[in-house]
Amino acid sequence: MKQIFTRKNLPILATTFVLVLLFGTFSVLFDNFLSLRVVTDLFASNAHVGVVAIGMTFVILSGGIDLSVGSVVGFTTIFVATLVGKHEMHPALAILLALLVGSAFGAGMGIFIQVYQLPPFLVTLAGMFFARGMAFVVSKQSLEINHRFYSAVIDAGIPLTDKVILRAPACIFVAVFVVALVLAHFSRFGRNVYAVGGNAASSLLMGVPVGRTRIWIYTLSGFCAALGGVVFTFRTQAGNATNAFGLELDAIAAVVIGGTLLSGGVGYVAGTLMGVLIYGTILTGIRFYGNLDSSWQRMAIGALLLVFIVIQRLLTRAPAREHSH
């Protein structure tokens, strides 16, 4: 009964197709590309974008946008580094604090958006400036993190084969993905997110707690951004207020390439995972090719994004005409 090839599923099918095509092409072009190591690296090196993009998925599904996440990532890195380096706090506690601050920050924006019925674009734009400012207030200089806990985390991982280990950042990314998948499809909160994004006015009349859902969505996004920042520190072992400039745009691009409609209501967490992987695959492919700089990746992402929004437009416009009365 359940159909896979529906209009609604078309964007995500397109995403799958692009990912397979990209990966296939690179595998044919380069030896060693099709390997478990490349795949685990893909997960590990894009973990911070991935975690942030998954949080962003819920925001976009609800018809909103969160521009503050890049700044929150930057803030988190310097916040954790300062607490550990200058105040000698245990990293675990520092991370916990950072996650709390990120969540609270998101919740605050959600409250503004809901209570004053403000456009998410503007509220989170304000949040973007504010969080970046907070990062510079914490410390203007870059700060290294030297702690046994960090060395331990970086060495940790799940061995998949003798040689290939799924590193901690990749593990976090996968864990966040699984939790988000369950949240989106098997919790009332998740379904409410889809409902709010599909039609907020109807949702209200159907008894969906629209306000509460919205605030939770931005809280979740704030949490994911902070977690993305923590993942970032695992990779760089340092904090810097300028980290992750413009990351919010990468995350939005990954979500949209993943087939989520910017107008809300339609999309999948799994799509976002693929969006992030497409994003990473392009970069890895370019690296394999030689020492081309990442400007090619930017252009490829730009072109893909354009293609996807055109597809979405074509898909969303057609049914709207059928139902105009």
Add this chain to the structure above:
Amino acid sequence: MSGISKAFRGVQALKGVDFTVRAGEIHALMGENGAGKSTLIKVLTGVHPRDCGEVLLAGQSVSPQAPREAEELGISTVYQEINLIPELSVAENIMLGRQPRRFGFIDWKELHARARRALQRLEIDLNLHLSVSSCSLALQQMVAIARALDVNAKLLILDEPTSSLDEHEVAELFKVMRRLREQGLGLVFVTHFMDQVYAVSDRITVLRNGELVGEFKTAELPKLQLVGKMLGRELSAVEKVGDTMTLSADENTTRDPFLAAKQLGRKGGVEPLDLEIRKGEVVGLAGLLGSGRTETARLLFGADRRTSGSITLDGRAAALSSPAKAIGAGIAFCSEDRKSEGIVPSLSVRENIILAMQAGRGILRLLPRRKQEELAAHYINALRIKTPSPETPIQNLSGGNQQKVLLARWLCLQPKLIILDEPTRGIDVGAKAEIEKLVDSLRREGMAILFISSELEEVVRASQRVLVLRDRKKVGELSGEQINEDRIMEMIASHE
């Protein structure tokens, strides 16, 4: 459930209205625009708090504060504009907000089973996985009803459920309504389609101006009386009004029509009808709210696409597929909603007058200022628009004068046919008389006019010919001496 009674007093929108629905009946709630139907429904469902009065549900006093509370009490509503989430599946829409859970996770199997049961109650077979947006409006309505019923509803309110359904779909809906009645549900059916009320309801409550006119058994209330009660005038009380303007009717009928529409209709909008308008003739469209008056006008003007029929102008076939083409062909349309579709409040009287004309010329060929001022002065004088100066923002003018400015806007295009949809709504009596005079003088100048008004008196006074519409069908045509309010009311009420 013994039934619901409610009463409130001293509200501006509703003045001490009693309303009783018994279990196992379909109760029609009727009234013209502003009668208080929707307010009553909204109070009942907790959207608006009531000022005073009491709601009894199965003998228990209840006062829901929100639609959700009302639903929990067993009062469910399906609104005219169907409130569903278009991209979610049928099953999810039925179960949203009350998904069954196991260990905290949504139990999709159970969810689908329950949704299926809800649809089975309506005896509807529908793929639960389909997204609602891919279903027809009629099916969407069924989904909305299934959703409403899932909450163990005792009372189901259907607010204008048939307004976007075609005949066959309406029949399907009625089947479902009767089925639910047999199951002991109380149904409130808000509508302005008279035939439908007689087809399906057991009782009728009529409201007018926020007051209760009465509750009647459908079988014991002839249609004509119902119309009288809705319009607030008994047949005997209808006065014969001026027939001075209908004298020229006979000479008109001999002339060729300027516009002739044959079998003009739109699926789900207006059923095919014939319409002719001659030069120098005012044709009135009479009917109750929702009878298809504005819809007909919009079809003529190309604002809605017709699905059947043809239109000829001056004997030649005309496509009139868009308002721009209609304007090009010499048709003007003064819409009923002055505020949102007509005036540009902050622009001056002069600018409002030349708006349509300038639009026709394009932005590059600006009308010379002197010419603009001449035109403005001419129409301010000719239509006796009361304004301190042509440069006064139109929002500072009274409703009647705003209406005249709108008229002037179309007149400077020198249309051959002008459609006036409710030109006198919301303006005072004196201004109404002036507008009517104006219509008559335009007619004398040889313009063809389609005149729409919900006030029968006005239609009778202004028109040489009147088309009577009911339930989106043309039910008759009167001309010359035949035109009077009694006849029109009879036609609105009669069965064919």
